[in-house]
Amino acid sequence: MAWFEREFIAVPETGKNQLVYKWPDVNIRRYSRVIVNADEIALFVKSGQVMGALGPGRHRIDADELPVLGALVDTLSGGNFYRAELYFISTREFTGLEFGGRIADIADPVSEQVVTLRVFGEHALAVRDPAVLVTSLTGTTDIDDPAAVRSWCRALLLKSMKVAVTRGVSQGRWPVLGLSGHLPEIEAAVIEHTNTVLYEYGLRIPRLGNFDITLAPEDTDRLKRLAKDVTYIRLAGDFRQYAAGELALGAGHGLAHHGNEGGFLGAALGINALQQYPGGQVASPSPAAESREQPALPEGDRPSCTRCRTVNPAGAKFCIDCGTNLSATRSHCHDCGTELVAAARFCISCGTAVAEK
Incomplete structure (x- = not known):
């Protein structure tokens, strides 16, 4: 029975996916058949040296048919066994x-x-x-x-x-x-x-x-943010303008998502940043602009209080300082009848001196 159990030597199914498979028994019976598949090569090794190789096919273990075994085997028990290590190496990728x-x-x-x-x-x-x-x-x-x-x-x-x-x-x-x-x-x-x-x-x-x-992942996000910042800075012209725009956008985002919780402060900072010139100085209206917004009126068209001599805005009916009725103090020129401005000493129409009251 042992004869038939050792007659065929081949890689079992469990070892088909191995790069190297070693036959477990070092005592190989004479006349055993070694089956080498198409994607394999079998090596006989003794004392750390390769003594012979078998290519794909079916081979009978016998020194007469395989002369290379003559230098490989030691005969025991009347020449029925060869003592050697047998390896199957896969040649496929x-x-x-x-x-x-x-x-x-x-x-x-x-x-x-x-x-x-x-x-x-x-x-x-x-x-x-x-x-x-x-x-x-x-x-x-x-x-x-x-x-x-x-x-x-x-x-x-x-x-x-x-x-x-x-x-x-x-x-x-x-x-x-x-x-x-x-x-x-x-x-x-x-x-x-x-x-x-x-x-x-x-x-x-x-x-x-x-x-x-x-x-x-954290490095990917960091490099993406850096690439975006570099591109936007180049488009904006310099870092200060880009930073101002980012601050304003952040303020708007905060107002949209968080209401008044810190949003107004961010909005104020963003608006203040947008009002800056590239040099970093806050823009202020020019004197010419102020003149256009608040045109100066002649002092004669602004009534003066007869009591405290305060010059009041045009159209004022009461003194802004003492509350005197400005309309009650108005008089007319006794020569031409032109209405006189409060505190006037001469008529603006004919130049007649105004009589002291």
């Missing part, structure tokens, strides 16, 4: 592997603001050299864990992303805002750097999938 994380805090050369960059996306992973992969990772990585090798490659990819992006932004080749337009260049630089590191492990990253480099 593993796509859709996620990666991501924080890249670095970096100064934007355009806005001179320090921002935090992050990356999220997918990548593909493939074996460059199966022999190098097995001999370099079997002693340091748990081959039975399918996520171990991928996790290590993901960490190296993120490290390469940090180096490439930080270097490109610092040198001014890539702007912080608009990095999506440079994704092909970033992908090429990151893959080159990552594959240089992965070369000694027999692995490679053939391509990156859909990935994006973004800013932290």
Whole structure:
């Protein structure tokens, strides 16, 4: 019964998605059949060295048919077993592997603001050299864990992303805002750097999938506000005019949403700001404007009080100082009959002297 249980050696269904699968038994029965799928390669390893390889197909484990096994096996129990480690390595690309994380805090050369960059996306992973992969990772990585090798490659990819992006932004080749337009260049630089590191492990990253480099939310809002302010200042002419307009808009917003709770004070400040010249000085009406608004009247048309001699506004009927009836004090010239202005000493029509009362 044991003969039939060990007759066929192949990767089980649970190991189809693994980069490397190790056959659990190091005692391989003579004449067993090894089934290698089209996207696999099988390696016999002894004492940390690859002694033989099997390509896709069905192979019988026998030194007579596989001469390479002659230098590999130790015969036990009458030559019925070969003692060796057998690995199955997948040769296809593993796509859709996620990666991501924080890249670095970096100064934007355009806005001179320090921002935090992050990356999220997918990548593909493939074996460059199966022999190098097995001999370099079997002693340091748990081959039975399918996520171990991928996790290590993901960490190296993120490290390469940090180096490439930080270097490109610092040198001014890539702007912080608009990095999506440079994704092909970033992908090429990151893959080159990552594959240089992965070369000694027999692995490679053939391509990156859909990935994006973004800013932290608070940094995005800050740069958007800064870009808006710079544009509006350029349109307004200088910062003082832009600040005055922003203050007035804020006051109006406060009145619309909060009623009198601080709105009137903001409105007053905004109106005061809008009344300023670009130089920052408050505008005041010119003397000519004051003259137009309040035209000066001849003093003779403004009646004077006979009691206190106060000059009153034109048309006044009572003295603004003592309350004397101004109309009662008016008289006429005894020569021509012209009405005399209060406190007049001569007639304004004929020049006759007014008699003292």
